[in-house]
Amino acid sequence: MSLQNKYQELIDAVKQKATAGVNVVEQDNVLYIDGQVGSEQDKDALWEVYNRIDPDYRAGDLRLNLEVSADNRYEEYVVKSGDSLSKIGAKYGIAWKAIFEANKDIIKNPDLIQPGWKLKIPAK
Numbered sequence: 001m002s003l004q005n006k007y008q009e010l011i012d013a014v015k016q017k018a019t020a021g022v023n024v025v026e027q028d029n030v031l032y033i034d035g036q037v038g039s040e041q042d043k044d045a046l047w048e049v050y051n052r053i054d055p056d057y058r059a060g061d062l063r064l065n066l067e068v069s070a071d072n073r074y075e076e077y078v079v080k081s082g083d084s085l086s087k088i089g090a091k092y093g094i095a096w097k098a099i100f101e102a103n104k105d106i107i108k109n110p111d112l113i114q115p116g117w118k119l120k121i122p123a124k
Helices: 008-017 040-053 085-092 096-102
Strands: 023-027 030-037 062-068 074-078 118-122
Touching: 008 030, 008 040, 008 062, 030 040, 040 062, 074 085, 085 096, 085 118, 096 118
Parallel strands: 030 062
Antiparallel strands: 023 030, 074 118
16 A cells, blocks of 8 residues: 555645645655645644544654644634525625635535635635
8 A cells, every 4th residue: 555545534634725836755764744834723633634544643644744824814614504605704804705715625626615614714
């Protein structure tokens, strides 16, 4: 089993929470995952995923380097039934387009958002 297969759940989770590009490289039987996340909570959640795959971090075959991006401050909002980007933007005092831009990885059509989606809300 390749290391990327072993840690696929973690790679996917990092890509989902990343605020900047994610770099995944396998070299000399070690998988290196580098990226930036928007909060310490995101970083802690990713370390929990890693711990489920490799309890106590004993395998020694992964280097997880996550930085919390100071310039990408986001709040998380869980979409509720009846929400729209405009309503959410009004609640936070920002334009709906800012929310759309911050969540292009999730939102394909700004008129179609789904309850339960976790959106990043950019700081004003």
